[in-house]
Amino acid sequence: MVGTGFAVSARDGAARAGRLETGRGAVQTPAFMPVGTAATVKGMLPGAVRETGAEIILGNTYHLMLRPGAERVARLGGLHPFMNWPGPILTDSGGFQVMSLAQLRKLDESGVTFQSHIDGTRHHLTPERSVEIQRLLDADITMVLDECTRWPVEEPEAADSMRLSMRWAARSKEAFAPRAGYGLFGIVQGSVFQALREESAKALVEIGFDGYAIGGLAVGEGWETTEQALDVTVPFLPDDRPRYLMGVGRPEDMVGAVRRGIDMFDCVLPTRSGRTGKAFTRRGEINIRNARHAEDPRPIDEACGCPACRDYGRAYLHHLFKADEMLGPILLTWHNLSYYQDLMRALRDAIGAGRLDAYAAAFAAEQAKGDIEPL
Amino acid sequence: MVGTGFAVSARDGAARAGRLETGRGAVQTPAFMPVGTAATVKGMLPGAVRETGAEIILGNTYHLMLRPGAERVARLGGLHPFMNWPGPILTDSGGFQVMSLAQLRKLDESGVTFQSHIDGTRHHLTPERSVEIQRLLDADITMVLDECTRWPVEEPEAADSMRLSMRWAARSKEAFAPRAGYGLFGIVQGSVFQALREESAKALVEIGFDGYAIGGLAVGEGWETTEQALDVTVPFLPDDRPRYLMGVGRPEDMVGAVRRGIDMFDCVLPTRSGRTGKAFTRRGEINIRNARHAEDPRPIDEACGCPACRDYGRAYLHHLFKADEMLGPILLTWHNLSYYQDLMRALRDAIGAGRLDAYAAAFAAEQAKGDIEPL
Numbered sequence: 001m002v003g004t005g006f007a008v009s010a011r012d013g014a015a016r017a018g019r020l021e022t023g024r025g026a027v028q029t030p031a032f033m034p035v036g037t038a039a040t041v042k043g044m045l046p047g048a049v050r051e052t053g054a055e056i057i058l059g060n061t062y063h064l065m066l067r068p069g070a071e072r073v074a075r076l077g078g079l080h081p082f083m084n085w086p087g088p089i090l091t092d093s094g095g096f097q098v099m100s101l102a103q104l105r106k107l108d109e110s111g112v113t114f115q116s117h118i119d120g121t122r123h124h125l126t127p128e129r130s131v132e133i134q135r136l137l138d139a140d141i142t143m144v145l146d147e148c149t150r151w152p153v154e155e156p157e158a159a160d161s162m163r164l165s166m167r168w169a170a171r172s173k174e175a176f177a178p179r180a181g182y183g184l185f186g187i188v189q190g191s192v193f194q195a196l197r198e199e200s201a202k203a204l205v206e207i208g209f210d211g212y213a214i215g216g217l218a219v220g221e222g223w224e225t226t227e228q229a230l231d232v233t234v235p236f237l238p239d240d241r242p243r244y245l246m247g248v249g250r251p252e253d254m255v256g257a258v259r260r261g262i263d264m265f266d267c268v269l270p271t272r273s274g275r276t277g278k279a280f281t282r283r284g285e286i287n288i289r290n291a292r293h294a295e296d297p298r299p300i301d302e303a304c305g306c307p308a309c310r311d312y313g314r315a316y317l318h319h320l321f322k323a324d325e326m327l328g329p330i331l332l333t334w335h336n337l338s339y340y341q342d343l344m345r346a347l348r349d350a351i352g353a354g355r356l357d358a359y360a361a362a363f364a365a366e367q368a369k370g371d372i373e374p375l
Numbered sequence: 376m377v378g379t380g381f382a383v384s385a386r387d388g389a390a391r392a393g394r395l396e397t398g399r400g401a402v403q404t405p406a407f408m409p410v411g412t413a414a415t416v417k418g419m420l421p422g423a424v425r426e427t428g429a430e431i432i433l434g435n436t437y438h439l440m441l442r443p444g445a446e447r448v449a450r451l452g453g454l455h456p457f458m459n460w461p462g463p464i465l466t467d468s469g470g471f472q473v474m475s476l477a478q479l480r481k482l483d484e485s486g487v488t489f490q491s492h493i494d495g496t497r498h499h500l501t502p503e504r505s506v507e508i509q510r511l512l513d514a515d516i517t518m519v520l521d522e523c524t525r526w527p528v529e530e531p532e533a534a535d536s537m538r539l540s541m542r543w544a545a546r547s548k549e550a551f552a553p554r555a556g557y558g559l560f561g562i563v564q565g566s567v568f569q570a571l572r573e574e575s576a577k578a579l580v581e582i583g584f585d586g587y588a589i590g591g592l593a594v595g596e597g598w599e600t601t602e603q604a605l606d607v608t609v610p611f612l613p614d615d616r617p618r619y620l621m622g623v624g625r626p627e628d629m630v631g632a633v634r635r636g637i638d639m640f641d642c643v644l645p646t647r648s649g650r651t652g653k654a655f656t657r658r659g660e661i662n663i664r665n666a667r668h669a670e671d672p673r674p675i676d677e678a679c680g681c682p683a684c685r686d687y688g689r690a691y692l693h694h695l696f697k698a699d700e701m702l703g704p705i706l707l708t709w710h711n712l713s714y715y716q717d718l719m720r721a722l723r724d725a726i727g728a729g730r731l732d733a734y735a736a737a738f739a740a741e742q743a744k745g746d747i748e749p750l
Contacts, residue, residue, distance in 0.1 A: 040701075042701055043705070075670065076672055295451065325413055
């Protein structure tokens with residue numbers, strides 16, 4: 001096969017359960033991709049990431065092009081042996097981080113010029129260079145360079161920004177060398193404007209991609225607006241290709257997005273929250289630094305089988321964070337990634353059983369209960 | 376059995392290989408105890424610590440009494456379930472850290488008063504309270520409270536300090552409730568003065584302990600002087616009890632100490648060095664942050680079976696430290712602890728085979744070669 005494959009195995013309303021096929025293995029969808037920004041999922045060995053259930057991870061082109069550098073990674077055999085992750089890797093295009101992290105950025109038709117936030121060196125990122133970097137990294141799924149439209153924005157500016165992204169998408173497709181097992185995904189833009197989302201989706205389908213991402217959402221517009229944008233975008237995407245909602249999100253938001261036909265997610269939330277002492281549970285989020293956990297021998301979530309819940313009580317985890325011990329972030333990251341993967345598994349199972357509405361209702365009811373009673 | 380047991384299984388010159396028996400399992404000697412200061416070996420899950428070969432770890436009474444507090448640990452079932460380390464734990468007495476970390480400390484016959492370096496609270500640590508704290512923690516091996524004599528020091532002051540420690544040792548023995556599988560170790564003081572070391576050793580033997588530590592060495596006096604102090608101390612210690620050289624040390628120093636009859640060690644060096652990018656190898660120490668490792672795909676030490684060496688090249692480890700990624704300290708800590716445990720295993724094997732001199736010579740020759748040639 002040229003490109004990646006995708007097969008839907010079950011449907012429940014707009015939701016689908018399926019299988020994304022890459023040259024480095026299959027990914028069951030709905031799938032959550034842990035973020036491995038700088039060639040590491042922070043604090044986790046790859047084997048531990050895999051143990052949580054993750055079948056694909058995400059790498060950040062912006063960070064990797066600056067350090068250690070795409071050419072260096074290529075000389076070392078690519079990202080997979082470099083970081084010891086043998087499974088599929090999706091890399092973003094660098095566009096989002098250039099906008100959020102880089103300095104002195106300047107955008108024109110050709111691409112974007114910026115200064116590294118690490119050492120001030122100047123770089124020029126074009127659609128062609130982004131594709132080349134991702135090839136050097138040996139990414140299994142390459143994302144097209146796009147401009148992540150700022151929020152809030154007026155419609156004319158959103159239209160100009162989206163159309164630039166569509167021209168870049170065509171150049172990316174042109175630059176991408178098709179290979180068996182490797183995929184290229186386009187990214188729908190258009191902010192919250194229905195007509196622009198439709199125009200963008202149609203433009204991408206016209207170019208033709210292995211998968212379609214929805215970008216520029218969950219950037220501050222509010223979740224209800226995000227869902228409305230999904231509702232007017234998804235119908236214009238091909239049914240036989242995976243749909244990836246970038247940068248999302250909170251557990252409840254992913255449930256809502258899956259019900260609207262989304263297949264893939266990535267987000268720093270489980271890893272970043274874990275590092276600051278926040279843990280996701282069936283019954284909502286808790287902050288393990290809170291004093292009420294100081295003598296609580298119970299696990300974060302007794303339904304969870306991760307090492308943090310299996311081997312430790314809240315009191316110990318609380319102590320680790322109070323004492324600034326590395327093992328605290330390690331264990332809570334592990335827990336949160338497990339929670340996210342367990343949620344994806346439950347969504348796949350619910351779709352397979354045709355019980356997604358009931359699952360979503362039970363999920364919301366459980367979350368609303370809040371944390372277990374203090375001892 | 377009341378107390379801990381110890382049996383020598385092989386001898387080679389002054390060196391011994393043996394077995395320390397505790398209620399939570401046996402420890403093969405010579406043994407290195409990784410330091411788990413605040414109820415965690417920094418950055419390592421207990422299972423990983425055990426995988427390196429460690430059979431016993433050390434906890435710090437000073438840190439644990441301040442945070443989370445000995446009574447709290449006791450209410451949570453003791454240190455072992457709290458931190459998920461089912462094997463033996465030796466706790467120090469708190470004396471050394473009071474001297475090196477606490478503020479406004481004041482020492483008198485009764486004990487030492489100090490302010491916590493964490494929150495400024497005042498504490499009074501006596502030999503009796505130190506034994507009680509270690510019982511609350513449920514330490515398998517309790518250390519007597521001593522005064523770690525400062526360096527440099529004149530003989531009269533060293534004598535006063537040592538004799539105070541001996542009176543405290545007697546009070547500790549009195550306060551310690553003998554239990555099957557739990558041991559109490561005395562600590563020889565006397566700085567570098569032969570007569571004082573002899574007097575101290577004899578005083579402790581007169582009181583009677585399950586094991587004998589040698590304290591107040593490797594505090595700046597130079598390794599040759601340390602070895603001389605060992606030479607004049609060890610002969611006065613009972614042959615049928617384990618001997619523990621506290622706070623040591625560098626790999627080459629442990630080889631020298633084992634040849635002088637030492638059975639146990641603890642040191643922060645492998646863990647602390649690992650966190651700052653330093654790795655121990657058969658051919659000496661390297662700093663992985665050094666630019667010459669930036670594109671080197673070879674492992675730190677191809678003779679090592681730890682995950683850092685088995686799964687990664689130096690280039691990746693270099694990248695992790697440059698990018699301040701947690702996985703760098705995690706992997707180098709793992710490597711260094713593996714190196715230390717491999718060294719202990721090799722020393723035990725060499726003693727068992729009656730080849731310790733040859734082993735020590737080969738060890739020194741290999742170390743002198745320095746790191747492998749750059750690519």
